[in-house]
Amino acid sequence: MSAALISARRILVGVDENGALDLRHDAALRIDNGKIVQIGAWEAVAYGNDGLARYGGPDLIALPAACAVADLARGLASEVVTSTALRSDASLRPGSPADLILFDAQGEPRLSFRAGVPY
């Protein structure tokens, strides 16, 4: 279990009932005790949290580990994907386990997290 900040250019937090993507932009996740507790602008999640480990970067794409595939990451990076079939338990919303993978714009996985811990 961990506490951390993970930033990305785009974060796929889930999809709606129509398969439309629910994205956060130029944003970061705040992880506490293995779960996501806040998603938002860097200023919002970083304030008062100087001591937390920091991962990610402004060009990365964050996907739920349960649906993390290179094609989807590339599609999000190039903004051509607007919907997807996503497992219903694949979520990066507050309260969800911080299980995610960071991809670069070419769809290469860069760092994976389980319960907020990089592995």
Add this chain to the structure above:
Amino acid sequence: MGALKEIAGAGEIGAFIASMTDYASEFERTFSNHAPMALTALAGIGGSPARLTSFFAYYRDYKKLPPFASPHEPLDAATWDSALGQRAREPDLRAFFGAEVARLGIAPALRLYLPRLAPGVAASAFHGLMRLAYALMRESSEDVAVALAYWAATFLPLCPATGAPPLTDDPAEVLARAAAIPALRGLKLHELLWQNMRDAAAEPDFAPVVDWLAIDARTLPRIAATGLTLFAATQHFAALHVVTGAHWLRIVEPYADRATFDLMLRHFWQGICGLVGELGFPTLPDPTTLAAWRRLDAPDWPRLHAVAAESFDEHDISLAFSAFEEDKVYPDPLYRVVLARRLGLIREYRR
């Protein structure tokens, strides 16, 4: 306020929020316990009883909220203000104000005690004011007494007003003038807003700032507009408190006489000016830039509230509620834009 009272002032949610008085008003290092206010705001943006419970369970454990202490030395009408600014006396102040609000009623008690408290509105970085505003929104006598005690115990007088002629009626100009005070450039920044206000006020060159703003009936709308611009420009935690603080002031306004409320406004803006260092000595955007930001495609309020209500961050929730309330009174699409940006729902717009 009626609708919020129905949601957060009674029933299951009301009882839950009322139980927050069991916890201290501040926790480690004097950070403000936002739970009573955040829960009310969460109810105001559509949070269910289950969501309020899960938010509080996280907040209580994450912040390690201590229980409220017991009173040890009674205060009365002749002695209560000897305890101003003494955090250790908050239990005694709560007992005193509890009896006073019960005896007088909410409005008469506030008319009686706000004049003494107004110069210390910076108390706990305006969180005494915040707690009072939320108590009034819930129309809870008990919470009003709690809020008065919290405000009194954390009372933070900065430099007193002298009656010197004001320089401008524009809060933004006062902020810019304060940011130009060289002595504020070298101050060490603390992690708590009230400590940074206190240190700024200790600088002799900061003393005149309190008199610089001309106060009139339009001052609060001007503060609200300046706060919104400041937050749009910075997305800074301190600027967020200007947006929400303007809302809290508006709620408290009907309960204060004109002179008292004017004094509150004066010291509120003085406190904000004391934060220019923490804010990075900001420069406000020009009207063209602001107009472009207003045209950004931000989600509607139901969507914004749904996303904010998922957050475990008390300031996301507080801003979502206050920005919505302020937008009703001072309609401005920028309220949705700044909240959408804070939540990551729109891209960074300040590049």
